Amino acid sequence: MTACKIPQAFHDDENYWREKLAAFLHDPPDKALSIWGHVRRAEKLREKIYVSADENLLSRADQVASGLDRTFLPEKESGGEIKFPEQPIVTHPTGKGRYLVLEPLNNLKLETISNQIEELIEKDTKNFPKNFYSFVLFHYFRHVLPYRLAQKKVGNLSWQWWCLPADTRLPDHSIWQHCALTSALYSCYRLSPNKKASLMVFSITPVQDFIARSRKLRDYWTASLILSWLASEGLWIVISRYGSDHIIYPSPIGQALIEAGLDKTCGFSSWKARYHLEARAATLPNKFLFLVPAGKEEEIALLIEEQIKHAWWELAKKVKYLLVEKKCFDVVPKVCLKSFNDIFERQAKSFWEFHWAAVPLLDEHLLNQNKLFIPENIVQKLEAYLEEARQKKLSYLNFTEKFFYSASYDFVGRSLAAEKLSPVEQRAEEPGIKCHLHPDLEALRFSCLECKNEGKNCELITGKKPDPNPKPSRDLCWQKIRKGFSKSEFKETERLSALGLIKRLAYLAVDKEHPLYPFFQGAEGFPSTTEIALQDWLERAQKDIDELGLSPKKIAEILHQKETKEKYEIEAISAQKEEIRQKVFDLLSRRKEKNDEPTAYDRYYAVLIMDGDRMGRLLSGGFAATWRDVIHLEIIRRLENNEIGSNFKTFWQDFLNCKRLISPSVHAALSKALSDFALYTVPSIVTRYRGRLIYAGGDDVCAVFPVSQALKAAREIATAYNWAFVRYGKPRVVVRRQGENISSEHVAEEILNARDLQPEDRLLLHLGPGDEISISAGLLIVHHKWPLRAAVRRAHELLDLAKDSGRAAMALELQRRAGERRIFVAGLNDRVLELSVWDAFESLIEALAKGKLSSSFVYRLAAYEEALLVLKHNPKDMFRFVHAQIKKEENNVDLAKHIVSIILGQRRKKNFCSVIGDSLALEALAIANFLAEAKKRNESNGA
Known part of the structure; x- marks a missing residue:
């Protein structure tokens, strides 16, 4: 990562990682293909790689993991056997009534499949680095093996390897998720002084204060990526200390910032195709949830905070030293730079705040002790569930911490909220000229004020007195910064704080080793609002543009400057080279002949802000799926036809139509659904409608569009939010304007039948349908010269208006250049x-x-x-x-x-x-x- 491949927090005990891997492999990857013999297949795999674990701790971890994610299901003797190859169904963990029926998996040869798995593992792992070998090996099984099994089509299966269930009776979560939860619990029990696991949440703030205070479209995008990267730095501490299996939310699988870190650390670069690097999607949230050995909470919190601070300061120094000082201030006396350096360090080091909370996984005893802090309805529901199971004398009633995950999650969330309300050291009010983006922060400056107070002459301009309050255009500090970069980088009136400068220049500061480097490639070409507004016209004029050798960005720059002149003459734009000016003039002449000059309608663009409704409630169990929705259809049929043991039948009479309980696997599913939505589906839709995605952070989206495309794009994104199962692959047919077929990137589309999936496709998960699962939108149509910050702020206000109207709504506003507003708010459904x-x-x-x-x-x-x-x-x-x-x-x-x-x-x-x-x-x-x-x-x- 930023500081080194393996941070100081790394757990360097080889036995720790080997035991963890043994716990992970307590079940084999192919368990669902045949329950019979799965224990021996797992033993054989563990023996092959020489790993073993404490059997007592492993048994406890397996039982607790199963209980946390599942429920009371009938055994084979009670009519509960499901042979997955004959009845291969995957149910949706959060959506209402959605499942995927796979093609029967006929003629499977388990011994051959088992041997193929072992051969693949041996081939892949033989050249792993000797340093940290067991760490690398564990994360190969966690992050790479499912991809490799699918890629190599082991057993003639491809995408199916990702979704083979942990329990064929409750096929809404995969074997990979169950194995990871088991290994995480095992490690917690092994390291905890009192053999317990705690649920911990860590938060980085402020979020909107950092992202929303931006001027350029690229500022918003950069800020959201930086925040996502800082979260990844914190998560990397959890990974290096305990393993990625400890992370519950967001799921680390497929997260580019996490996977790329493993590529560098573990040598997984040959398998980059296992994840999708979507530079426009910042999918890691500012808050993450993970399991930690009870008693180690404060230690890991401190390590996470130190790593994030270190990574942030390293980026800040790159901006200051490599770009500003070397590029702009190489001849500036040190005395002039003292205040600049002091202000920069003060602001960069004091901006971020960190909050955390942790609670032990609640068992029955701890639940009774903490009832006052947990909503009564949650406690009553869980107690009734357990009491009914006891009355029916169902099995596996020991280790009661497996029954109260939802109470533990609610408790840790309330603890974090209380911690955020605790008094914190307030930043002192800053003096002087304020930042253009962060008006509560002082703009960076030279030491003119201090020199004037000390009666010194200016060391930059001989014979002049220092000017402590210059106009922006005469500010010596910002004159030099502006000269060091292109004219479009900084406005003449713009003076920034350390925060503003880092957001503006980070894309230029990072080197090839930095995790953000691949995301920032091509950032200089990020379009302006003028270019977005002109998008339709530019596409119509594409043939003429190509013939003249012009770029859309240059055309947009010239037309933007043209509009600011009192006389609308291209010749009045003295800043542009004559050759380019003449080509733009020729372009306008050509389009005029075709009656297609830019008009008022080419001066407007659309800002779209979308946000998932009631996300906190969703993460606490406010989704649509009931137990009936997630249990295998054949088990439901047997329950309804008295083909299941009577104790299970009477138990499920009361609970079958109740909401599925929140669990680690559901949290992982929610995370996967949101990241799949942001990484694959949203970019696909935005690109198809010729927009530009600024960020997609899971449930929140910010994008800009040409006016003609925005409404359709917003509605399609809203519809896709409630898809259940999604195919991501090559498009069947792609048609462009005027019927011309063109090549296209992969597309995302909902599927209702597994037959629609090809072997090379990727199966994605979205949140699924349900009255409580929805997204709202604010859509603003605005003139391209209206200040971007004001436009985004207004789009956020429209989003709030949509949510205030009852959610699952869109607020659409047309704002004319003269200030006239028209608004319409309606429910999306x-x-x-x-x-x-x-x-x-x-x-x-x-x-x-x-x-x-x-x-x-x-x-x-x-x-x-x-x-x-x-x-x-x-x-x-x-x-x-x-x-x-x-x-x-x-x-x-x-x-x-x-x-x-x-x-x-x-x-x-x-x-x-x-x-x-x-x-x-x-x-x-x-x-x-x-x-x-x-x-x-x-x-x-x-x-």
Whole structure:
């Protein structure tokens, strides 16, 4: 990682890692293919690599891991046997009623498969580094082996290797997840003074204060990546100290920052294809959950904090020394730099705050001791569950910590919240000229103020007195910084703090060894808002642009500067080279001949902010799946047909339709669903709609789009959020504008049948359907010259408006350059007159664009607002009224229904007060008219 491949926190006892690996391999990878003989197959594999574990501790860890993730299920003798090859079903852990039926796995030769697994392991591991060999070997089994089994199609299986279940009766979590949880618990018991495991959460703050205070699109992207990377540095301490199996949330599997670190440390670089490096997706959150040996909590918290601080300061120093001092201040006297260095160090070292909390995994005794701190409904539900099992005399009732994971998770969350409320040392208010991005921080400067106070002359300009309060354009410090970089990097009026400077220049500061280096490749080409606004026009003009040898970025820069001049003349732009200016002039002339010069509609773009609803509740068990949804369908059938032992049947009569309990495997599934959504699906959709993803952090998305594409993209992302099983692979058919087939990157699409998966495809997981699983959106259409920070802030306000209206909603606003605002808030799944409100909205855009309805109708209908208000409680009468108005244009019944659906579709808050007043959603019609004009222009102009 940043400091060294293996941090000081590394657990260097080889026996620790060998015992951990033995615990991991207590079950073989192919267990689901045949329960019979799986114990011997696991023993054979352990003997092959010479690892063993304490049998008593391992038995306890296995039982607790099984109990934490599963439930009381009938054994073979009670009718509970499921032969997975004959009935291969994978259930969805969080979505409602979703499962995947695989093709029967016929003619499996277990001995051959077992031998192939052993041969593959032997081949892969023979050249592993001798240093830290057992650490490397363990993480090979955890991170690489599933990929290799799928890649080599061992046993004629491919993607199936990733999802082979730990328990065929409850096939909603994989054997890999169960083995990892078992090995983590084993290590906790082995290292803990009192042989217990604790659940620990660690948090890095502030988040929004760091990300949102940005000016350029690239600032937002860089800030989100830096925060994700800092989280990975903390997680790396957990990995090197205890192993990646200890991390519950976010799941470390497939996380590029984690996997790339293992590549460097363990030599896994040959298998990079096992994960997806999506530079636009910062998928590691600022808070992570993991298991730690009880009694070691404070020790690991300190190590994590020290590593994050160290990594951050190393990055800060790279920005300051390598870029600013060497590039800009090489001839500046040291006395002038003293204040710059002092301010930089003060701000960089005092910005981040760290919080943590830990509780032992609660057993029945600890639960009784801490009932006052846990919601009564959680305690009662868990106690009733255990008491019913005791009354029915079900087996495996020992080690009661396996029954109370949801209480432990709630308790540690409340403990963290309480810790954050504890008084912390407040940063002193900073003096002087303030940062353009962080107005609470002083802007970096030379020592002019101190020199003036001491009566010294300026050492930079002979014979001059120091100026402690210069205008931005005359600030000697920032003059030199601006001269060291391209003109687009810093505005003439911009002065930044250490935080602002790090965000702005980090992409240039990191070297090839830094974890962020591959993410920052191509960062200089990050588009401006002007380029995004021009996207449709640039695509239409692509042939002319190629012939003239121009780049979209240069065109956008010149047109942006052109618009700022009093006279809109290309020749007035003195900063550009004559050759490029002339080429842009030629381009505009060519497009003018085709009646396709940039117009007002090419000056607007869209900012999309999306965020998952009730994420805290979701992580606490607020998902849709019940036990009925996750238990194998054949077990459900047997329960309903009295083919299961009577004690299990009566037990499940009470609990079958209850929510599936939150567990480590569900937390891992939630993490995988969110990271798959951010890493694969969101980038695929954004690219298809010609947008630019700023960040995708799991449940939150920030992207910019050309106006013509934004609405469709937002709706598709919202739909994909509730997909269950997802195929990621090569597209079946890809069509571009004007029907031209082009090559494309892989695409993500929902599947309902495993037959849709090809051997080379990757099976992804999303959150699945459910009333409690939703995402909301704020979508702002704004002029490209409106300040980006204000635009993003307004998009966040729109998101809040959507959530306040009842969630699963989108707030859409058109903000004109002159300041006029039009707004529309509607539920993403709301229906009026049996029509989807947003389908109706898109149909209206289409009708206006094709001339089926004139623009004047929109404004004419607004004149009847009072009459429409009278009819708002009688949709049928309103439909007849609107239809009568449309008859003057074109007799279209469906169009009238669409308009009424929109007018009545505006969301209201839960207290039934209107979101934006008591008026109907007539402003939505004006927004539709604007979008229709943009659509019409985009589709009517040829290349």
